[in-house]
Amino acid sequence: MAALFGVVGVLVAGAVGPLRCERCGRIRRAEFAPSVRAEMVRNPVVLGASAVALVVVAVLVLVKLAEMR
Numbered sequence: 001m002a003a004l005f006g007v008v009g010v011l012v013a014g015a016v017g018p019l020r021c022e023r024c025g026r027i028r029r030a031e032f033a034p035s036v037r038a039e040m041v042r043n044p045v046v047l048g049a050s051a052v053a054l055v056v057v058a059v060l061v062l063v064k065l066a067e068m069r
Contacts (some may be wrong), residue, residue, distance in 0.1 A: 008051040008054060008055060012047070
C-alpha cells in the first residue's frame, strides 16, 4: 500500500511542480502560448483524477481480496 501512495505522490508532484530548464532555470507559464497554457492546466487535472482513480481501484481490490478469505 505504501508503494501505491508513492506512485500517487509522484503523479501529484509531477502535476503541480514548476517547469525547469537545465540551462535557463525556471520557466514562467506566461512565456507559453495561450493554447499551451490551457493544456498545462488540463494535464494536472487529468493526473490528479488518475491518482484518485488508482487509489479507489487499489482499495476495491484489497476489499475484494479480504472478502475472499
